[in-house]
Amino acid sequence: MALPEDNPSWLWQLGTEDDDAGTGIAASCEGTYSTGYTDGSFDGYSNLGNVDALLVKHSLDGVKQWSRQIGSMGMGMDVAVGVASFDIHGQCDNPVLYVAGHTSGRIAGTAAGELDVFLMKYDKAGTLLWSRQFGTPASDTATALATDKHGNVYVTGYTVGALAAESAGGQDFFLVKYDDAGTLLWKRQLGTPQHEQARGVACDAEANVYVGGHTFGYLDGNTNASNGTSTSDLFLTKYDASGQKLWTKQLGTPASEVTQGLATSRRTSGVVDIYLAGHTTGNFALPTKTGMDSDGLIVKFNDAGAVQWKKQLGTPGNDLFLAVTSDGGGNVYITGTSPNDIDTHAILDSDDVFLWALKDTGDVLVTRQIGSINPWNPRAQVDFGAGIATDKGSGVYIAGYTEGQFSSMASAGGKDLLVFKYAEGCSANTPAQCKLGYGWGDPHYVTFDGASYDFQGHGEFILTEASAGDLAIQARQLPWNGLTHLSVFSAFAMQLGRDRVGYYLGAVHPVKVNGQSVPISGELALPGGGRIFRQGGSYTFEWPTGDHLVISPEHNYVNAHLRLSPSRAGSLRGPLGNFNGNRADDFALRDGTSLVAPLSSTQMYEGEMAYVNSWRVSQAESLFDYGPGESTESFTDVHFPYPPAHTPSAGQQQQAQQLCQTAGVTSPILLKGCITDVAATGDASFAQSAAAMQGHAQRFH
Template sequence: MPLTKYPPTVEWGTPLDRTAGVRVKQDQTMPRAAGSRATLLVAILATVLSATATQAAADPMLAWVRQVGTSADDLGMGVSADGLGNVYISGYTYGSLGGPNAGGADAFLTKYNAAGTLLWSRQVGTSANDYAYGVSADGLGNVYVSGSTWGSLGSPNAGSNDAFLTKYNAAGTLLWSRQVGTSADDLGMSVSADGLGNVYISGYTYGSLGGPNAGSYDAFLTKYDAAGTFLWSRQIGTSGDDRSLGVSADGLGNVYISGLTTGSLGGPNAGAYDAFLTKYDAAGTLLWSRQVGASASDISYGVSADGLGNVYISGYTGGSLGGPNAGSYDAFLTKYNAAGTLLWSRQVGTSASDESYVVSADSLGNIYISGRTDGSLGGPNAGGIDAFLTKYNAAGTLLWSRQVGTSGDDRSLGVSADGLGNIYISGYTQGSLGGANAGGYDAFLASYGEPILATSPAGGGTLQFGYVLVGQTATRSLSATNNGGVGSQLNGTFPAASGEFAPGATSAFGPLARGAGASRNYTYTPAARGADSLSVTVTSDDGNSTLALSGTGVAPQQQTTLLSNAGLVRIGTSGAAQIRVTNAGDGNLSGLGAVSNLRGDIALLAGSPPEFTGGTAVNLADGASQTYTYTYTPTAHGPQQATVRADFLNGSSDGANLPEILDVIISGQGVGPVFDSSTPPGGTIDFGAVILGGNALRQLAVSNASTDPNGGNPALTNLTLLAAELSGPDAALFSLIGFSAGTVIGQGAASFFDISFSALGPVGAKSAVLTLTTDEGAPFGEQGATFAFNLTGLSVPEPATMGLLLGGLASLARRQWRRARAA
């Protein structure tokens, strides 16, 4: 059966005309209350649905319903949310909704805020019939309305129906109106502002608007700029019936139109009416056209581009487009990518008639279709025809379906998701959806509030604990907020944590009203140094948000290194053994306070040889090092060692930030010269009897008997003869020959010199002491040990003198012997 070319006149149950989404006959007029044309009463009712509709009260997502009408017929056709918290509905009225009725049907535009408060209503018309079908808010504070007029709204009527486009600002001021037409019928069915300052209207014409007419109705697309300047018009058609019923600009410079054709626009006709989708660029160049259908009628009313390169069309089919037909007409939704590739198609229906008239893709990846059902799509049918709203995700999964209605006729002809959790449907009702029916058909606007889960950190983000000392605990808060629509409530569950993160159990939250939030504290207690991460998911009835818990365990970490032993140390001097302690934290301890310092003591263990001395406390910041010196002062030849104990209060070397005790062995070896002489020190060098006036010599050999290693440094073991001193009563009779102060004697070497005794009077025994000063037991070349030798000699007379002396002595001895015997 052919579709009418006229705006809607009522006959339910026959093929559909998009102009009102109702069944029509050309020879009928829209029923209206008798005598109401001159004195129609505005009845704008702002009552939430729960006050008047039992079915709405049972739907927790339905935030509010507003019903507006007069005693005549008032039909809501299109709806557009501006993303700024406002929503507009367009339609037509036979009464006075926003001003006095100019005659017949007048177009109207009504603005609400997100809470459902009516802000203003505007009515525009001529003495003829003027129908508003499409509405589009540009997000910049402006709103556009498209439709058809038998009169002159923007310029003289070209004949029959002309398409029109009207622009209002946010205050409801009419900025301009444009009218385009031919002598035949031209209807502007849909409008889309691209957010770039341009606006597109699409519809169908019996004449030539953008090219020669191909036969019967052709689809057209016309572009204006923000000032209302006509930029271009395109016409597409076949010899059959081709109508564009929807238009959507993607904000990327492209625009799509959808509709119906009995010909072949994008492929061979499958039978009866097929749905089509055509893409143009900003210059009006046709990029591609696609056609989809079954052997029965398939009609696309709505089209919506998601701004991500995808486009969706919705409508209804008498066949099977996305699944088996449930009976009569089923609603369908089909997704294409930017290249025109069909990605998926979904079909939803009951055994009765189910028709989708509009589609809206939001910025969150969701797609909504709405329309009418004679069955039960989202709840029990309230009687007759109900409006429905169905949600899909980007993958084509049906998420939910809602149904609203009265015992009368209720249809949704518009849907708009604002990306803020509010989904609006518009249409008309014979009953009372949002207030008492004013008479005939009333326009309605319903707002559904979806919860939107927003976590902080956001999904895909990280709850960062930062750097935490091993063994200590840091706390961070994970929050969930309902950023959804008016009336929405969010329920969900905070996840359990594990490992170094806690708590280990889930925790439910909600219901959270719009704007309300909940939070939960998580802790991080690292057991060792290094990064830790855990993926967790906050679940909710809006979906899930997966994020990471992340932290890094840091700790002071002792690194104790023996830098050097004392090595070979000459007796009488001091050497040093050195130990370096480093706080090898990973450079991330700053700001964590003194507790992050490496603390403890490093000292010689009790019982270590007294030749080693040293020890102090350790208190090192992150990355700092300190060298600890232990002095070694040997007093004897040979190796020695001592134990240094590092007793750390924290900063264990395994990164666990535990106490740790570490013993380090340090060592040294006492070396030096060993004095030796041909006459042992303390011995006597005897010169015997020397005739008066004579001299006697004796040789003294001094050697270095050291066998110590010197590591290539002879100064460690060389012996230096620093001085020689003669003392005693007869020191003047002795002298040294060949002695040189400062003589250095290497290991195994010797130095020789003579000692002279001069026999001077008087006759008798003579004595003295020779003292040698060396650097043994002292730094090389410095005064050290001394060694003494006794020197003895006898001064005797000449030999003749000696004989007389001896004879006299013998005679004296004999006389004494005789006396003794006589006695």
């Protein structure tokens, strides 16, 4: 039985009285695109033949936008095996889609043989832009596709004919490259006298392309691990953008290994990680193994083909890893099916679909598993995950099929197409999972547990830090426009996973990664697993654990809000509190001494053990970057704040209140701070800043 946390954010099931199944999925920042096939008349369409291909679009919230049923006339078989998206001009809200599959009829042009490959290009509205069909007089089967950074598209699979070269015997794998206009650029074929099947393809940032699959032979000069040809090994082959083969790696056991998917993860350091997933009946990454059941396997390679690590995961039953993806930050997500609970290993009523998430180190990050019921036929309630994708936030999407029904959806009969979303961590797409702490204005702090107060320090301070050591955020506060009693945020430094990252207001390129200025136009994957997103002048810093810091410049200062994953509860310390659900104990000195709120001015600012001074950053622990001759002392005034030259009059406060309310500030906490800021500075921009922060707070609470 699924645990509450295993329940998806949303789930969509649709089918006909016949079989309908998902085979692949792609995600952009404006929707998801699922492919598959149907034996019936799907979603109001008429069946064109025996089996038709499918393409379905959902919003990121799970609302179906449109569907397409694609087929050839007669008794043909048309199956879409995968979909890949490409962001036009780098704009993730304007993707094009490529759908690949195979057909026994004529989808685009003349049929070459008994089974041909097809490739189609669609815009995000579902309009067909072009289609291609190719093959040999024999049988040609597509299995996967991918796009590179230039918008070229690659299709891989296997053939028993001479598609790009003379057949080596049995099944050979092929790789075909088209440009975005549908022009064939090149095609390649590789094999042995035995069988080879390519099952995955992926590109890196240099437009190199990797093909993963399995072979029963001695592929490209390698040796079969069984010292024969009776069982299959994994293989990984690398080509450059021109189609030149660079190398092939083969590995396995005397038992059988099967590849089902391939993914790459790109890093700013230039390092490329390649993840190959499948299943094994041997002791692929275990000291010993008994029984002939299948375990899931995943191997991490570098771009030279060297194995970085390999994992074998499973239960006493047959566990199949069927698709793999990376979120671009280094985390890896795998879907498939198992007849056992993947955590407890208990036997289930039938095969259930799962999500297995790993860190880039190979350590398990999280597991999820769900299953359906079938009141009419308890023997037919298999749930199958065949495709997986991630979006620009923390959404993970799975496509496949179910023989049963889930509580929210009824079965149409046979197999139904299944699409669902998990929201791992905290992001703009998962506000219910977020816990918000923030600082804004001059500045006003609100802790994760909801306590609000002013923090008028001049210097560099710990804002929050996690006991695990993978999250630490420091803030630099400087006087606003030379005032001696009001400060604002001007810079932030953080430990973002394994990277040191800084944001410096006013710099041409305000973000630094490990001491180096980095221009960011859209999204940047970090070497240590995190990511940075830019939207206009705002930057979102995402931890591998799903936590997010959003920094928004406001005129000559910065606002910040931090959204935390629930897993951080009780593991933090600093001026944003301890995140334990009790705001009464949010105020503590660095040595653990608790203070009772509200703090007096003396408790806040006076003496070495004052609250503000307790959280000052020392040079040894500073995460900031400094210019020549600078240190944390260069930005420190322990006597700040000084008494104000004057106190705002009642009339000034009333005028400030009107400005704040006109700007739309209604939250009592934010309105109070807004009035203070506008009255003390005479600057109406603080009202707009408060309104913007209110929008963030309302969205994530």
